[in-house]
Amino acid sequence: MTTKTTDGPALSDASLSRMVENLKKVEQLTERLGQVMAHRQTHRQALDGPNQELFAKAQQAYLTEAMTNPAKLMEHQMSFWTRTMTHFVEAQQALAKGTLTAPEDNTPSDRRFANPLWQTHPYFNFVKQQYLINAQALEQAVEDVTDMEPREKKRLAYFSRQIIDMMSPTNFLATNPDALERAIETEGESLVKGIENLISDLEANDGELIVRLADESAFKLGENIATTPGKVVYRNKMFELIQYTPTTDKVHKTPLVVFPPWINKFYILDLKEQNSLVKWLLDQGHTLFMVSWVNPDSTYRDVGMEDYIEDGYLAAIREVKAITGENKVNLVGYCIAGTTLALTLALLKQRGDTSVKSATFFTALTDFSDQGEFQPFLTDDFIDGIEGETEDKGILPSVVMARTFSFLRSNDLVYAPAVKHYIMGETPPAFDLLYWNGDGANLPARMAMQYLRALCQRNELAEGGYDILGHHLELGDVDVPLCAVACETDHIAPWKDSYRGVRQMGSTDRTFIMTQSGHIAGIVNPPSKKKYGHYVNPSLEADHEGWLEGAKFHEGSWWPRWGAWLKKRSGKMIEARNPGDDGRKILGDAPGEYVAKKANH
Template identity: 40%
Template structure:
């Protein structure tokens, strides 16, 4: 053993270690200065968050202690399970086989390394954690006397704490990290510290975990590459028209309305994954809105401004360029919610230009918003409004962190281990690059959206909202509509999206795809992945709908393509990009998409 250690010490490059330590020291000094500069403004809001959290768990502790008999019963059950684990460990140390007391859930990637199974110590650590996690979950889940909202918040933050305390997140209890530390003489930890400091510097004192290799991608080079031109722009958006790839196209052009949370190019990732390119190749004249990343100059923009300066204005431009008074609309996520508002506003004015609409993972009834609900009570929204009031907008990183917390093990802790403990570089992945390219939210618009949609759920009520002088009634939307949802969506749960079709008065088709909010939608046919389900029943009961649904292999795009073609109108000669009035301004993807966290403003 001594000889092995001596050989290993000889392999260590002390000069490289010294250079790493010098670099770390310099970065640390710069980071402390950046952190102190902004700490004063953030301190008050952080104290508010801490006070709210403390109050939640004080309520939990009081309710748990109010029933000591039940608590004792649960503790005894945990003790019995733990004694079973100790017996299991003893048998393994004697070289005997034994059945595990606790096992990770299917799909839990934290314990995939063989060391968690092969070594009795790490197997014990793993099972101890899983038992403690199950016990803690049970205590929170079964507590009585808390209102539903408080219980959901306590459950969410408890799971966040349990995820953070996983043994896979610590050097001393992660066999894979320990092995790499031995193999590299600790160089992985130094590199991990370097990575940590880089992420803190990019986040200006707040941890901004790098999920992918940012240098591997560039918008306009290997992302958002479908040929097209910006044919119009205003304060809020640029409108892109794509060049045709077929000699004939459907008469009715197609206007795509993405969400303004993140960038539009989720719908145009690359040639293999681009929904835009696929639609163009299907013979559609495609236009898409590229939203501007707002700063303090747009702080006064309202939700109705996004409607008027977004799809309503875009419709006028599309009509002028194509000469078609009829067109179809596609809205994705928040863009779908805006599209529904736009359609109801147009219906109130007797405007019939939109002939068919598609809603992708979009909520119109917000009764079941999923785990986002824990961030949407009065205290949380009021705190958020004070945060937005400091700059006139909500920083994109805040929104990104909120969504990442909903899948912390996949979107936070897996990268924490990879980047900081193993010292590895994250794998190049276009979806995660897009996910990191976050955008800001204007204060007034975002406050209106959170309070009227999520908190009060007024969009589903006829006349519950008024936008630009018109009462919004989704029941007046009588055109054909296609709804697509994703089975594992944690942002727009299909328990909520399945309620959308019942609010419209026209013929609707509801399709459920596999996977989640992004991968479930961006699922090109040639990948032949996930599958989808169809059912003409109008029930809003998930189990009932799925039980009567017909399963299909491959991508839901195949089904959607046939539906779109049916409402695309006759074929006409392919159109040129732009017109005399709306001449091309610049090539796609345009300049608005290049401003954000990953680009220089």
Template identity: 45%
Template sequence: MSLKDTSPAAPAAARKGASTKPRPPKKPRAPRRKAAPLSEALPGPEAEAPAPTEGISAKFAPDPKAAAARDYVMPDLGALAVNLLKAAGMGQKAARQLMQSDDSSDASHTLHDLERVGRALMEVAGSYIRNPARIFEAQAALWEGYMSLAGSMTRRFLLGEEVPPVAQPGRSDKRFRDPDWQENIVFDLMKQSYLLTSKWLTDRVKQAEGVDPHTREKADFYVRQMTNAMSPSNFLFTNPEILRATLASNGENLVAGMEHLLEDIERGHGHIQIQQTDMSAFRLGENIATTPGKVIYQNGLMQLIQYEPTTEKVHKRPLVIFPPWINKYYILDLTPEKSLIKWCLDKGYTVFVASWVNPDARLALKTFEDYMIEGVYAALNAVEQATGETEVNAVGYCIGGTLLACSLAHMAARKDTRIKSATFLVTQVDFTEAGELKVFIDEEQISDIEKQMHQKGGYLKGSTMASTFNMLRSNDLIWNYVVNNYLLGREPMPFDILYWNADATRLPSAMHVGYLRECYLENKLAEGRMILGGEELHLDKVKVPVYLQSSREDHISPYNSVYKATKLFGGPVRFICAGSGHIAGVINPPAAGKYNHWLNDDLPPTPDEWFAGATDHKGSWWPDWETWLAEKSGPMVAARKPGSGKLKVLEDAPGSYVLVKSED
């Protein structure tokens, strides 16, 4: 299926996918901190906001003197009782709305999900049932841990000894930051008991015998989700910070939290849509995605933005960027300080970026091949018309990089040499070790997703993909906000990366199912069996220089998975690994002075061998990439203004396609 190029009036048509239903006015909340660019981000498609207590209204915070001493103040019992009853009533109302909202298809998919969970866990349980001796070993291991903890606590309580913890959270685990988790023996006992038990459960999955690897991965994921949900940090009476706030405010924090919950259910049209940041704090083109540019081309799948030059001279070869369409392009242009786009402009490049449409049912039959033809090929044609240049350098990010790799293999088969170098940001082309997302990939689950998309109009809802990514980091992206928003009754802070993360996109069913089956499930691209546009794709026919960027803590495109591409492309390859994860590892401007990166000119057989010979460099990897890119970008020429070529300006950046929201 193919759509003809639209006229400049198309932005209005593009907005038809957005909801026009007016929303009722929101109730006033506690004062918000003024929005400001923030630079801290978690590794992943998602990011972590600053600690919930920073910059938030002190309405529900304990008295400063009491907080300093971590006292549990005596509340006004009458006011506390009233607020607890009020919060309980609002909680019941929320529960009724959630139960009433589920239609038959949602209930059916939920039932299928529960069945999958049950089957995976029963496979693990069956491993132990078939070998009773392993059950006794497992029980002994748990009992030994509990006895060690009991002895430790006894020495601490009766003898006043300072004893090392039997179990402690990982360095990145932020659930137990409150000092009372260490200093108060009751909360410390709850914390260590929980950590012992949760580790014991995950160890049972890892050590189960006779379980196939995919089932083990699923069971491990499900057990971690359950143990994360049951953490004592998620409950009123077992979290010292929540308990202090409740006593100090006479339970007003819980009333405010239930108000937030009801608002989130209303926003999610009957489902909980947790607010991770203040969504009203940002406006595209005003305080986010602000780099000046113009839309100079558009079709049914994308708008092509050409940015205003910031230097008098630019490299002859333009730079064309293909971001992922699972999220919106402006992760590359959050603020001037974080913008990879602006940084490239300041280095003297003519930058083009594809802004993908937020598809609805009208684009349900769009395929991965359509994204290649109407995305990559259309962009190359448009760049030639806009600048007169037939040679470009290209960048692909995540699935945008997978598309770029497919396009390069297709172009190699057609003897098309317009792309002279390719940069891949956290991109997989071999999916045999594709990270935690593979938990959701098997024929049964893909068929279920396909059926679900068909029932919902031919596309995957943006909220579905957002929920999937949030589950990969559930402590940081789900339970952290359950505690902050619903139990502490606080507002989340304005945070640009979380705003982008919540600005979800839909996915056409034909493209999404084809991508999951051919790449994740069957690995056809890496094995030379994928066919697009009438050509069998062979990555070893791609001879252009390739720059492979990976991130050390990436759980979506693991660095060891990205490294596999070093053995697949047929031309010279430079591989680097950045610190942090899928987002922060990429969006790491040099001025921030954050993280580090590893370099090694050799490409040994395995990523472990590569790391063994790599050198550690402080700060961003961007300068290394720019040095590599400059050598392949040609001489300096006069800067090009958008609209100065054969293509005229359609509208200002960030364009209208990116403004379409997924009002599921």
């Protein structure tokens, strides 16, 4: 015997029985979910969104607009009412015909609504169209607010967009045809797996919901990710220093030291052999050292930017010089490590230390006068919340930063994977880049607040100078030959802001390259992929618009261009150096111990 659902597949009695059993499992798992949430580690509410002051100001501004320009307000209200009623009437007319077909749909293309049922099924089509009408009305309401400071209005627009994205019908089982079809096809098993995935993610983050983007069981450091051979040749409380095994008989005399960001792990530059910048640099004949930062716990509460400079950058430079017997090194700083590299170079200039031959900056900001998409998170209410969190825990937990970065691209990095993971019951993909993205690191309390308050909020380095280690540092102090690489669609370190900082540096030898794509894909862009091109303009006299207007586009990766630049500053070729040649004790194999430590443990 079978039962046929309306316009749906025929279900046998056995299938219905299995679905009932699976729904019972869902109920049991829901109880377990409640227990997880009851024991979750809480965080300050200020980290979840703006304080009520922002919405109070928006309400006041909206009321003011209604008083001063009621015709405009009524026009938009009537437009919303008219579209809603017209939509309802069209749906009713379609149903009255008895054909169960959706009305005409001229809504724009949206990959969230790719299932044909969003177009053809009257229920799903009605839900989708009304959602889009509501979304447009809310966006228009925000746009109509005029009596607000631009900074506050930008925040209002951002958080309103978050509400719109969160309320998409694709995010809920009852209004997601893909999820409902999967539940029927799997006899409810997809719902069981989805709840299990949700509980697993909550348990992994002490009750904080961070959507797992990759199958973590598919990767193991040193085995199928971060596999380039090398040795740990130095370790202190801040970092491990990895010296990689050369792949050429001859190497350049001047060694190269890479400082990755300590918000994430270094192996983004060594995911696999095909796209490893580490492997590529070795093949170009460089003696390559990588700094692998410690993943701090609460005992690092009082570690500040001065510790990262003194016991990080300066210690690494000292050790590399001792290992290689050279008196100069080339340096690379990526993201926040590039910001701190600028501080280090300014400090060395004031100390009269000429150890650095050249510096390369990957997607690094040194002028924060335009905070871009991060502006909603750099106001006092949010930073005050972070400060309270760091005072309580001694660290800024990785989950806070991961969530913030994710919500800058919420549909791609939060809701879409959450739907697949929790509603569809799918296992996350075995994707190395997404695995790395989820393997974050904590920040020490003192360092986090120095960075957010002095550098980001007050922009001290670019505007007046930054005081640290007994020196007053300014961007103009950076005078070594430098190459800066920025990414065209980078939402974390916008290329125009990176360019603005480079223009303020004091070096007379400056090269600026803008590559296509974003913060990660633009940097991890091996020549073999032949994927993204790059722009070059030797003149840095104009502002960013003028620079781009005069720039020449080149097909292919920027790596060879930078490689040629670096080669000119790396000295003659000598016999290859191997880890341990200087007689010091080898502390372990790459990728080392520090990189394996997970956040919040």
